Amino acid sequence: MPDIVLTASKAVGMMLGEDIKPELVVISSPGSSGARVSIIRDARTGHLYAVKCALNTRVSLSDEMAKREFLTPYLSGHIPKVLWCGTIDGFEVMISECRGMHTLHGSIINSNSPHSELKTVWSDVLSSLVGMWEQSSHRFYSALCPRYYPKRVKRIQEGVRETIINNICIGDHLDLPIVINGVKYPPMGEALLRIEKVSEPTFGVVCHGDPQPSNIMVQHRQWCLIDWEWSGRNHDWRMMFSHLFGWWGARCIALDDNPRLEVVNGRLSLEYKAFLPPHIERYQQRTNHVFSRMHQRSKGVNDVEDINMFLAALYFGEVRFLPMWDRDSFMIPMLAEGVRTACAVPRTAVGNLPFIFNPEEVTTCSTSS
Amino acid sequence: MFNKFMTDNSNEILRRALPLLVTEINVMQSESDYWICYGSLLLGLQNNQSDIDLLYIHHDPHQQPSRIQSSFEEWPVTIYALNESDFKADGEQRKYGGYFSGKVINPHAVLGGHTDSVQATLKVAGGFIGQFAASLSRRRGREIASPGNIAADCFLAFLHLCPWYRAYFMRYFVDPRFADIWQTLQASVTTSLVLAKEVTKLSPGYFEYQNPLDEAQFHIEMIKVVARFWAVGACFHGGRIDFPDYYFEKSEQFLRRTGYINHCAKLYDFLNTQAK
Numbered sequence: 001m002p003d004i005v006l007t008a009s010k011a012v013g014m015m016l017g018e019d020i021k022p023e024l025v026v027i028s029s030p031g032s033s034g035a036r037v038s039i040i041r042d043a044r045t046g047h048l049y050a051v052k053c054a055l056n057t058r059v060s061l062s063d064e065m066a067k068r069e070f071l072t073p074y075l076s077g078h079i080p081k082v083l084w085c086g087t088i089d090g091f092e093v094m095i096s097e098c099r100g101m102h103t104l105h106g107s108i109i110n111s112n113s114p115h116s117e118l119k120t121v122w123s124d125v126l127s128s129l130v131g132m133w134e135q136s137s138h139r140f141y142s143a144l145c146p147r148y149y150p151k152r153v154k155r156i157q158e159g160v161r162e163t164i165i166n167n168i169c170i171g172d173h174l175d176l177p178i179v180i181n182g183v184k185y186p187p188m189g190e191a192l193l194r195i196e197k198v199s200e201p202t203f204g205v206v207c208h209g210d211p212q213p214s215n216i217m218v219q220h221r222q223w224c225l226i227d228w229e230w231s232g233r234n235h236d237w238r239m240m241f242s243h244l245f246g247w248w249g250a251r252c253i254a255l256d257d258n259p260r261l262e263v264v265n266g267r268l269s270l271e272y273k274a275f276l277p278p279h280i281e282r283y284q285q286r287t288n289h290v291f292s293r294m295h296q297r298s299k300g301v302n303d304v305e306d307i308n309m310f311l312a313a314l315y316f317g318e319v320r321f322l323p324m325w326d327r328d329s330f331m332i333p334m335l336a337e338g339v340r341t342a343c344a345v346p347r348t349a350v351g352n353l354p355f356i357f358n359p360e361e362v363t364t365c366s367t368s369s
Numbered sequence: 370m371f372n373k374f375m376t377d378n379s380n381e382i383l384r385r386a387l388p389l390l391v392t393e394i395n396v397m398q399s400e401s402d403y404w405i406c407y408g409s410l411l412l413g414l415q416n417n418q419s420d421i422d423l424l425y426i427h428h429d430p431h432q433q434p435s436r437i438q439s440s441f442e443e444w445p446v447t448i449y450a451l452n453e454s455d456f457k458a459d460g461e462q463r464k465y466g467g468y469f470s471g472k473v474i475n476p477h478a479v480l481g482g483h484t485d486s487v488q489a490t491l492k493v494a495g496g497f498i499g500q501f502a503a504s505l506s507r508r509r510g511r512e513i514a515s516p517g518n519i520a521a522d523c524f525l526a527f528l529h530l531c532p533w534y535r536a537y538f539m540r541y542f543v544d545p546r547f548a549d550i551w552q553t554l555q556a557s558v559t560t561s562l563v564l565a566k567e568v569t570k571l572s573p574g575y576f577e578y579q580n581p582l583d584e585a586q587f588h589i590e591m592i593k594v595v596a597r598f599w600a601v602g603a604c605f606h607g608g609r610i611d612f613p614d615y616y617f618e619k620s621e622q623f624l625r626r627t628g629y630i631n632h633c634a635k636l637y638d639f640l641n642t643q644a645k
Binding site: 059062063065066067082084085086090114139141143144145146148150151154168209232233 | 385386389390392393436439440441442443445528606607611614619622628
């Protein structure tokens with residue numbers, strides 16, 4: 001058994017008593033922090049426990065537990081209790097209530113429940129997040145943002161530069177003009193510079209920091225938020241919105257055939273055919289009311305443009321994690337959509353969904369479906 | 370005294386960070402509030418995974434000590450905010466088991482405040498540890514001490530109260546600048562005890578302990594300190610009843626992971642030699 005599973009079982013044993021019979025129900029893929037979550041069942045009682053094991057993560061599990069407290073005043077009932085936290089065999093371990101074995105992402109992709117139920121859950125998540133943002137608004141200081149954008153962008157830019165696809169190192173071709181599905185775009189290097197430029201929001205909010213469907217557990221129409229390491233004040237609601245909107249393009253698209261990337265005639269050519277299944281589009285469309293409510297409050301003139309820069313950063317940022325999740329084939333679409341989202345004008349053109357945010361287009365689609 | 374160890378980078382981080390971090394603290398603020406920086410940033414040992422560790426000493430009488438977690442440019446920040454009365458009480462009366470006063474026995478820098486803030490901080494440290502150091506010195510049959518003796522007595526006393534502190538002290542011990550750090554600690558700790566009136570100066574380089582505890586008092590005071598320290602720590606860490614064990618394991622894990630576990634005997638030898 002992998003070390004992590006043994007450690008997780010030991011932790012549950014330490015919490016409950018040595019004669020527990022632990023059964024591994026499921027283990028997650030590593031998250032971007034490297035931590036993994038095992039769901040362990042106590043065979044005597046059938047109770048489930050979510051056991052997170054981390055080794056030298058940037059944010060310790062002890063600190064993650066503390067950050068949970070930012071959310072509890074606003075999301076009462078939707079944040080699982082922490083039952084135990086300690087160190088075993090060099091791993092930091094945190095045991096929480098297990099309120100469901102499936103993430104919202106998994107449930108939607110696998111259609112575990114009727115989509116009418118899942119859409120209701122998603123709508124409730126969005127309402128709760130907006131409610132939290134509205135209640136918690138305060139003066140924004142970018143340096144205090146838990147997801148400090150300049151450093152995040154630098155990591156993303158480095159990740160793209162180091163990406164190798166078909167023996168082509170992207171970093172060696174940043175200055176080449178790009179052709180995406182036959183349409184010309186500025187070079188990748190220019191796109192990577194554009195995503196640095198975002199204006200400040202008119203206020204900061206308390207947020208989870210990474211609100212997206214794989215951080216939401218669901219069971220019988222009830223949901224809860226997990227993975228609180230980025231929680232805190234001074235979040236930029238437009239960046240958070242980009243996670244809610246961009247998740248669907250980043251993680252739920254399907255490919256029609258193998259994407260291609262080549263250097264030809266002094267250009268970097270990216271070809272792919274991807275689509276977002278119609279039943280999943282409807283989840284993305286529901287994010288529009290989030291934008292409407294927040295934009296009405298914020299009145300930021302650059303909100304749409306900044307959201308698209310955050311989206312471009314999100315797509316570029318996916319690239320360095322895709323091999324870890326065995327999703328290498330999506331590297332080309334993510335690079336391409338990063339460029340398109342950062343550079344495409346005009347924003348009002350149709351056909352940009354599901355990647356580029358245009359509030360009018362999202363509204364049109366949601367009213368017509 | 371320890372400002373000389375701060376790198377330009379550390380100074381620059383604090384210069385930018387403190388005016389913003391003060392907005393995270395929900396107390397009535399005043400001109401005489403001040404910051405105390407300690408931990409890895411103070412000695413320029415920070416890396417991408419280091420915390421920025423700060424005390425914020427304010428003058429709002431209505432606020433209990435609090436722990437605030439924030440971040441500055443993605444560096445995790447931990448701020449303990451407490452009013453000056455509570456800070457002083459953690460020295461003189463050991464009200465919080467040295468949870469705060471113990472931090473300023475270690476290398477630290479006072480930023481802001483008034484001209485007395487530096488000395489007030491040193492006095493707090495001396496008030497907390499002085500009697501314990503005096504008692505350990507008396508066990509050795511010595512009531513007169515040099516600055517080297519005083520520093521060693523204080524750190525041995527601290528280790529007596531919290532053996533896992535060795536992981537913390539080890540960071541200084543293995544630093545290439547340890548000789549200089551130790552010199553500065555001697556000056557700082559001796560000044561602390563002078564200000565707290567735990568020692569008086571007899572002649573240049575010689576001090577006399579004033580208030581050693583007898584064995585029974587030492588035992589009681591130690592028990593009180595230990596109980597308060599871990600209670601405060603557990604409260605600040607989400608009310609976790611396993612907080613002490615978490616702390617023990619984390620300290621030991623640091624020593625094992627770095628290989629410094631093999632240096633612990635040398636660390637104690639050094640302090641015991643300095644205490645002779």
